[in-house]
Amino acid sequence: MDTFYFEGTQFTALKDETVLDCLLRKGVKVTNSCKSGICHSCILKSTSSLDDISQKGLNSSKKEAGFFLSCQQKVAPDLEVFMPDSSTLLAEGEITSQERVTESVVVLKIQTLKKFPFKAGQFTNIIREDGVCRSYSIASQTGDQELEFHIRKVPNGVLSNWLYDEELIGKKIQLSEPLGECCLNDEMDGQDLLLIGVGTGLAPLYGVLKDSISSGKMGAIKLFHGGLTVDSLYMVENLKAIDHKFDFFSYHPVFLKGEDKEGFLKGNLVDLIKNLNFDKKNTIVMICGDPLIVKNIKQSVFLSGVPSKSILSDPFVSHSSN
Amino acid sequence: MSSLFEKLGGEKSVDAAVDIFYRKVLQDERINDFFTDVDMDEQIQKQKAFLTFAFGGPNNYSGLNMKEAHVRLVAKGMNDSHVDVVVELLGGTLKELGVGDDLIGEVAAIAESVRDQVLGRA
Ligand SMILES: Cc1cc2nc3c(=O)[nH]c(=O)nc-3n(C[C@H](O)[C@H](O)[C@H](O)COP(=O)(O)OP(=O)(O)OC[C@H]3O[C@@H](n4cnc5c(N)ncnc54)[C@H](O)[C@@H]3O)c2cc1C
Numbered sequence: 120m121d122t123f124y125f126e127g128t129q130f131t132a133l134k135d136e137t138v139l140d141c142l143l144r145k146g147v148k149v150t151n152s153c154k155s156g157i158c159h160s161c162i163l164k165s166t167s168s169l170d171d172i173s174q175k176g177l178n179s180s181k182k183e184a185g186f187f188l189s190c191q192q193k194v195a196p197d198l199e200v201f202m203p204d205s206s207t208l209l210a211e212g213e214i215t216s217q218e219r220v221t222e223s224v225v226v227l228k229i230q231t232l233k234k235f236p237f238k239a240g241q242f243t244n245i246i247r248e249d250g251v252c253r254s255y256s257i258a259s260q261t262g263d264q265e266l267e268f269h270i271r272k273v274p275n276g277v278l279s280n281w282l283y284d285e286e287l288i289g290k291k292i293q294l295s296e297p298l299g300e301c302c303l304n305d306e307m308d309g310q311d312l313l314l315i316g317v318g319t320g321l322a323p324l325y326g327v328l329k330d331s332i333s334s335g336k337m338g339a340i341k342l343f344h345g346g347l348t349v350d351s352l353y354m355v356e357n358l359k360a361i362d363h364k365f366d367f368f369s370y371h372p373v374f375l376k377g378e379d380k381e382g383f384l385k386g387n388l389v390d391l392i393k394n395l396n397f398d399k400k401n402t403i404v405m406i407c408g409d410p411l412i413v414k415n416i417k418q419s420v421f422l423s424g425v426p427s428k429s430i431l432s433d434p435f436v437s438h439s440s441n
Numbered sequence: 442m443s444s445l446f447e448k449l450g451g452e453k454s455v456d457a458a459v460d461i462f463y464r465k466v467l468q469d470e471r472i473n474d475f476f477t478d479v480d481m482d483e484q485i486q487k488q489k490a491f492l493t494f495a496f497g498g499p500n501n502y503s504g505l506n507m508k509e510a511h512v513r514l515v516a517k518g519m520n521d522s523h524v525d526v527v528v529e530l531l532g533g534t535l536k537e538l539g540v541g542d543d544l545i546g547e548v549a550a551i552a553e554s555v556r557d558q559v560l561g562r563a
């Protein structure tokens with residue numbers, strides 16, 4: 120049986136247990152969310168040698184400082200683990216606006232109290248006072264200090280229901296350092312953009328769209344936003360207005376169930392994208408939202424001839440659905 | 442005398458081959474059940490490592506992690522016939538990229554050399 124040390128105290132792990140699971144089982148409070156190496160909320164620090172996988176995705180200065188993802192690190196004999204100083208990793212923010220735009224989607228705005236550098240398309244972890252932590256994509260444009268989030272309330276979901284139901288204006292929350300690769304970079308200049316969002320998967324794409332409009336560096340931009348019903352789609356008027364204003368941008372709201380409606384496409388988003396005509400060799404495709412739909416669209420876009428390096432995605436995995 | 446990896450065009454050719462190869466794998470009904478449910482980005486990384494190895498390039502592949510990497514697939518029923526298909530698709534990929542038969546033979550031989558490890562027999 121393997122033992123390790125956390126803040127000087129010895130812990131004994133079960134077979135194959137991760138550092139995170141062991142600490143949680145023993146009642147130690149460690150922030151965590153995805154348990155799959157994506158959100159980085161479970162970061163701890165160590166002076167021992169670590170598995171490569173538990174430092175995957177960390178930048179080199181973090182790696183050198185001994186930071187690691189505790190949900191990915193199996194307990195190894197005599198591993199020494201510490202809680203990092205959270206003030207260096209987290210930023211404080213205050214909720215300034217909370218607009219319920221559909222029966223289940225709330226648009227939140229959070230003002231950060233100090234500088235919070237991020238790139239449009241990235242996500243951050245929102246951490247409530249009691250330590251509950253979930254990842255949400257930033258819908259703002261690069262450089263904004265007021266962060267916008269689109270949050271869908273999921274049945275029995277702890278944090279999403281709180282964010283939708285409670286009156287939260289003025290409330291303080293904490294945010295982790297922004298992460299994620301669903302972003303534009305200079306190498307993409309001049310290419311077309313195909314943005315595909317499922318539900319609140321619109322959020323990161325909305326930021327990317329605003330960035331590309333203000334930089335003027337991208338070619339034709341198409342945005343497909345899919346929802347179950349017409350009523351589940353949001354920001355429709357806003358996006359239609361942008362569509363009218365710019366020739367290079369077109370907006371396509373898509374729904375699956377209900378009566379036909381003018382200005383909306385009815386059908387299955389996966390099939391629609393499969394049959395879509397676009398310049399396969401010269402288009403950056405971004406796909407965000409429900410993990411299963413993202414996976415299917417990603418595969419079909421790849422098979423249709425888009426190079427794998429031109430396909431970026433953010434599947435909104437939740438810890439119990441994977 | 443340049444190495445096989447150099448003759449094939451090095452890392453660039455791996456990059457060119459990986460999309461073609463992985464598309465073939467995903468579309469081949471004889472083997473795609475083993476691959477369609479796995480995350481694409483992760484798969485592309487793995488296929489890249491495999492192609493670099495088969496092209497005679499610098500690799501971090503050892504017999505042991507070859508075996509470990511395929512335990513899950515062998516448990517799902519992967520056998521010699523599936524390895525045959527992979528070698529066939531690898532050849533098809535290289536042909537599409539204009540590689541000559543002699544070099545394709547060399548690549549196939551490297552891929553063959555790990556057959557037993559992949560299938561957990563060595
Ligand atoms: C990189 C990343 C970015 C994300 N960005 C966003 C975003 O911009 N907007 C957003 O709304 N969400 C986003 N998510 C999802 C978000 O992190 C949470 O998983 C989600 O809000 C549910 O949290 P919860 O606390 O409400 O539910 P939990 O208490 O964690 O879950 C409660 C139950 O609901 C189930 N459940 C969880 N998610 C779903 C779902 N989608 N549909 C049906 N059932 C579900 C769970 O399996 C569980 O049984 C993102 C996730 C990731 C990994």
Ligand code: FES
Nearest residue numbers: 153154156159190
């Ligand atoms: S990365 Fe460990 S909980 Fe998300």
